[in-house]
Amino acid sequence: MPDVQQVLTDRFGDAVQRSVFRDNVRYIVPVDRLIEVMTLLKSEAGFDYLADIAGIDYLHYPDATDRYGVVYALANSETAERLYIKVLVNDPDPSVPSVYPLWKGADWLEREVFDMYGVAFDGHPDLRRILMPDEFEAYPLRKDYPLRGRGERHNFAPVTRAES
Amino acid sequence: MKFPDFIVTQLDWLANQARANSLWPMPFATACCGIELMSTASSRYDIARFGSEAMRFSPRQCDLMLVAGRVVMKMIPVLQRIWLQMPEPKWCISMGACASSGGVFDTYAVVQGIDRFIPVDVYVPGCPPRPEQLIRSVLDLQEKIKATGTVNAREFAARSEYEGPTSLAIQLAPDETMVVPGDYSTSTRLRD
Numbered sequence: 001m002p003d004v005q006q007v008l009t010d011r012f013g014d015a016v017q018r019s020v021f022r023d024n025v026r027y028i029v030p031v032d033r034l035i036e037v038m039t040l041l042k043s044e045a046g047f048d049y050l051a052d053i054a055g056i057d058y059l060h061y062p063d064a065t066d067r068y069g070v071v072y073a074l075a076n077s078e079t080a081e082r083l084y085i086k087v088l089v090n091d092p093d094p095s096v097p098s099v100y101p102l103w104k105g106a107d108w109l110e111r112e113v114f115d116m117y118g119v120a121f122d123g124h125p126d127l128r129r130i131l132m133p134d135e136f137e138a139y140p141l142r143k144d145y146p147l148r149g150r151g152e153r154h155n156f157a158p159v160t161r162a163e164s
Numbered sequence: 165m166k167f168p169d170f171i172v173t174q175l176d177w178l179a180n181q182a183r184a185n186s187l188w189p190m191p192f193a194t195a196c197c198g199i200e201l202m203s204t205a206s207s208r209y210d211i212a213r214f215g216s217e218a219m220r221f222s223p224r225q226c227d228l229m230l231v232a233g234r235v236v237m238k239m240i241p242v243l244q245r246i247w248l249q250m251p252e253p254k255w256c257i258s259m260g261a262c263a264s265s266g267g268v269f270d271t272y273a274v275v276q277g278i279d280r281f282i283p284v285d286v287y288v289p290g291c292p293p294r295p296e297q298l299i300r301s302v303l304d305l306q307e308k309i310k311a312t313g314t315v316n317a318r319e320f321a322a323r324s325e326y327e328g329p330t331s332l333a334i335q336l337a338p339d340e341t342m343v344v345p346g347d348y349s350t351s352t353r354l355r356d
Contacts, residue, residue: 133237133238145272147270147272148271149272150272152237152272153237156237156240156280158282159283160283160323160327161283161320161323161324161327162322162323162324163324
């Protein structure tokens with residue numbers, strides 16, 4: 001199995017930024033080359049398992065240049081290597097190409113990131129909310145959304161004793 | 165002395181005795197309070213001593229709704245529908261801090277007390293309450309039924325007003341934020 005760093009730098013050169021923190025290898029990838037990178041990692045570097053997709057909101061984060069981050073945690077089931085791929089997107093209409101064609105398990109993971117951060121995944125077959133109710137309008141894990149919400153939790157009619 | 169084989173009493177009294185001593189709970193357990201509820205029902209505490217052992221998982225066969233645990237906003241339509249499906253007469257116990265007030269979960273998704281949406285008869289404080297407290301709440305509810313119950317449930321018709329809390333004086337506006345835990349030197353909350 002070829003070395004991951006070799007494979008990525010051969011193909012993409014300076015377009016991907018590598019960093020290492022406590023044995024975690026991370027790459028920051030431009031969003032328009034995400035599918036290319038992921039396809040390469042899956043087919044040539046053996047990263048056959050998508051462990052997780054996470055969202056990040058960098059609002060008020062020190063020295064942040066972009067608003068949102070989407071992090072893909074990949075695993076190689078033969079060598080037990082792990083790899084983190086990050087893409088950065090911005091308002092308005094943050095969107096990332098879906099990796100559903102590569103890993104079917106991305107279905108619900110991408111729906112969760114969409115539900116919580118409002119990052120759209122282009123090409124996702126069924127991009128709906130997964131945790132919050134369908135009529136919910138905000139994206140609750142964005143940093144500019146108040147902790148107590150905007151009154152959504154109280155928008156129900158009470159049932160009184162005489163009418164029940 | 166020969167006793168007569170009949171007694172003279174009010175029908176209300178008879179109905180109240182029957183209802184109070186056979187409260188059938190509908191366990192609406194969503195969180196850790198449910199564990200204490202199970203403990204209350206099992207042999208050590210044995211809620212059967214008070215006639216409430218018949219947990220029915222269908223609301224149509226129950227007369228006591230036991231809400232144990234935090235309730236999120238997505239669950240409120242379900243909670244209200246289950247409450248409406250229960251036949252009269254029926255009562256509700258709000259078990260634990262979360263069901264009664266939202267507890268520590270003061271967030272966008274958790275409702276701040278089920279009494280904002282359905283009528284509640286007895287509140288049980290605690291996080292979670294001990295089984296003794298839950299038994300006490302059942303006994304309190306029995307006393308309430310014996311004191312106020314009527315055979316045709318007239319007492320419920322009088323409760324036509326919303327019984328939940330008015331908007332809390334200490335509740336902050338939605339755009340106000342909380343200080344992260346650890347800043348205890350100033351007030352615990354901060355305006356945006």
